[in-house]
Amino acid sequence: MIRVLLADDEAMIRAGVRAILAADPEIEVVAEAGDGREAVDLVLAHRPAVALLDIRMPRLDGLAAAAELRRVAPETAVLMLTTFGEDEYIARALSEGAAGFLLKAGDPRELLAGIRAAAEGAAYLSPRIARRVIAELTGGRLTRAAAARDQIAGLTPREREVLALLGAGLSNAQIARRLHLVEGTVKAHVSAILTRLGARNRVQAAIRAYEAGLLDQEAAG
Known part of the structure; x- marks a missing residue:
């Protein structure tokens, strides 16, 4: 069962999202919050696997709540849910x-x-x-690609394999099955990759893999 916290300051939006999630028997909404501060407190109380946060909320907005959760509850994955698609929100x-x-x-x-x-x-x-995101990356791709290739060169061959699959959107369990490794070993590789690349999370590492052309190599293989 995937335990989820839902945070949005609009009750109707929460009801709609809750109804969608209720249709999946493997997802359970364990708590709901109407603002970012309450969301952080409820994550600490319930320890859900995923926190689904609206961007614009009172007291503490979703972006600030995400930053705090990274510090106090890093085991809870954060998904941002919003009506706004501006680049500044995506980047932040x-x-x-x-x-x-x-x-x-x-x-x-x-x-x-x-x-x-x-x-x-x-x-x-x-x-x-x-x-x-891809369009923005493509705009300055040549410069970023060179920098990304320099960073990727510091990885071991196995770490590059893991990074390519991570960039393709595979989870640790899926990577383990693909490479015939135990999941704990994949987790250790991912941690080392993030450290070597100076990436804060899997999304940033995936972008680096894209820039370096690892996804093209994975598709060709």
Whole structure:
């Protein structure tokens, strides 16, 4: 069972999201919050696998709540849910350690897929958000690609394999099965990769893999 905390200052939005999640027998909403401060307190009380946070909330907004949760409850994955798709929100959400970014206007299946991915330790971006991130990356890709390749060169061959699969959106368990490793070994590789790349989370590491061309190599293989 995937335990989820839902935080949004609009009761109707919470009810709608809760109804979507209730359709999946493997997802349980264990607590609801109407503001960011309450969300942090409830995460500490219930320790859910995933915290689904609205961007704009009173007392403490979703981005500030995500940053605090990264410090006090790093085991809880944070997904940002909002009606706003501006680049500044996307960049800040990812920099604050969010595991994914979803739009309220998106397909309900995206919400379920995002929660499952976050609970499994993977990253998830709404397809519309992913296209914007890739477009931004492509704008300065040559410069970033060179820098990313320099960083990737410091990884071991096995770490590069793990990073390529991480970049393709696989969870630790899926990577373990693909490479015939135990999950604990994959987790250790991911931790080492984040440290070597100076990445705060899996999303940033996945972007680095994209910039370095590892995903192209994985597809070709």
